[in-house]
Amino acid sequence: PNSNVIEGTANSRFKTNYVATGFLVHDNPVVQTDVTLKTSQVLGLSGNIWSNYDTKTGTLSEVDFGVGYFKPFSEYLAGNVALTHFDFDFGRLPFNDAQNLGVGLSTQNLPVTFGAKVDQIFGDGSSHGRSYALTLGKTFDLTKSFGLESMLGPSGLQFSVGSDVTFNDHYFNPNTGWAYASANVGLSADLGNGWGVNAGFYQQI
Numbered sequence: 001p002n003s004n005v006i007e008g009t010a011n012s013r014f015k016t017n018y019v020a021t022g023f024l025v026h027d028n029p030v031v032q033t034d035v036t037l038k039t040s041q042v043l044g045l046s047g048n049i050w051s052n053y054d055t056k057t058g059t060l061s062e063v064d065f066g067v068g069y070f071k072p073f074s075e076y077l078a079g080n081v082a083l084t085h086f087d088f089d090f091g092r093l094p095f096n097d098a099q100n101l102g103v104g105l106s107t108q109n110l111p112v113t114f115g116a117k118v119d120q121i122f123g124d125g126s127s128h129g130r131s132y133a134l135t136l137g138k139t140f141d142l143t144k145s146f147g148l149e150s151m152l153g154p155s156g157l158q159f160s161v162g163s164d165v166t167f168n169d170h171y172f173n174p175n176t177g178w179a180y181a182s183a184n185v186g187l188s189a190d191l192g193n194g195w196g197v198n199a200g201f202y203q204q205i
Contacts, residue, residue, distance in 0.1 A: 005039065005040045006037055006038070006039055007037070007038055007039075007040075008035070008036065008037050009035070009036050010033070010034070010035045010036075011033065011034050012031060012032070012033040013031070013032050013033075013198075014029065014030075014031055015029065015030050015031075015032060016029055017029070017030065018030045018032070018052060018054075019202070019204050021131065021168060021171055021172050022166065022168045022171075022178060022180040022204065023172075023173075025052075025061075025090060026052075026054055026056070026061065028054070028055060028056040029055045029056075030052055030053060030054055030055060030061075031052075031053040031055065032050070032051065032052050032053070033050070033051050033053070034048060034049065034050040034051070035048070035049050036048045036049075038070075041070065041072055044069050044070040044071050044072075045067075045068070045069060045070075046067065046068045046069075046070065047066070047067050047068075048064075048065070048066040048067075048068070048084075049063070049064070049065055049066075050062075050063070050064040050066070051063045051064070052088075059089075061088060061089055061090065062086065062087065062088035062089075062090075063087050063088075064084055064085065064086050064087065065084065065085045065087075066082055066083065066084035066085070067082070067083055068080060068081065068082035068083075069081050069082075072108070075108075075109055076107055076108060076109055076110055077105065077106075077107060077108070078105070078106055078107075078108050079103075079104065079105050079106075080102075080103075080104050080106070081101075081102065081103050081104075082100075082101075082102045083099065083100070083101055083102075084099065084100045084102070085097070085098075085099050085100075086098045086099070086100065095123040095128075097123065098121050098122060098123035098128060098172075099121070099122045099123070100119055100120070100121045100122075101119070101120045101121075101122075102117060102118070102119045102120075103117070103118050104116060104117035104118070105117075106135075111138070112136065112137070112138050113135075113136070113137040113138070113139075114134075114135070114136055115133075115134070115135040115136075115137075116132075116133070116134055116135070117132075117133045117135070118130060118131070118132055118133075119131045119133075119171065121171055121172060128170065128171070128172060128173075129168070129169050129170030129171040129172070129173070129177070130169050130170075130171055131166055131167065131168050131169060131171040132166065132167045132169070133164050133165070133166040133167075134164060134165050134166075135162065135163070135164040136162065136163050136164070137160065137161065137162035137163075138160065138161050138162070139158055139159070139160045140158065140159045140160070141156060141157070141158055142156070142157045142158065142159055143156030143157045143158075152189060152190050152191065152192065153190030153191060153192035153193070153195075153196070154190060155188070155190035155196070156189075156190055157187070157188070157189050157190075158187070158188050158189075159185075159186070159187050160184075160185065160186045160187075160188070161183075161184070161185050161186075162183070162184050162185075163181065163182065163183045163184070164181065164182050165179070165180075165181045166179065166180055166181070166182075167179045168180065180204055180205060181204070181205045182202065182203060182204045182205065183202075183203050183205075184200060184201065184202040184203070185200060185201050186198055186199065186200030186201075187199050187200070
């Protein structure tokens with residue numbers, strides 16, 4: 001692969017609410033947008049800007065900036081590390097910005113994807129806990145099943161399912177710790193020429 005290749009992607013998603021890290025952030029529709037630049041796996045570098053638009057107040061309630069590094073260890077195992085700066089105004093936390101350091105391992109080129117991740121958050125110059133997550137996912141290529149090879153781009157039509165179990169050790173909350181699980185399903189279509197569309201459902205327990 002060419003180490004000089006830089007790939008850019010932009011996504012915008014409408015969600016009925018904003019659920020994260022085990023609690024409900026916004027109980028109303030939001031629009032979440034992200035822009036990512038990344039190099040090929042030879043360098044494994046990436047940069048990302050993510051935002052949450054609260055449709056109820058008509059404001060950006062959160063803007064995050066992140067940088068990451070991805071490293072394949074073998075054909076079937078890869079690691080990653082990411083540093084993210086959160087800037088938010090939820091009105092329910094004792095701080096309005098924080099930094100997060102995440103380290104993870106994941107499988108690749110296997111029928112099912114497994115992953116493990118540890119996140120440590122910092123804010124106001126002091127630690128605000130960490131979270132530990134185990135993930136499981138599977139993607140099905142439906143392009144040939146529906147005879148869409150000539151209509152869609154290289155990624156075609158894909159259906160994905162996933163789940164995770166997370167232990168929240170005072171992550172984003174200095175007073176409590178809890179465990180939660182989530183499940184998600186998604187359908188994405190590559191429309192070609194750099195465009196795509198996707199829909200999904202996410203449930204936290």
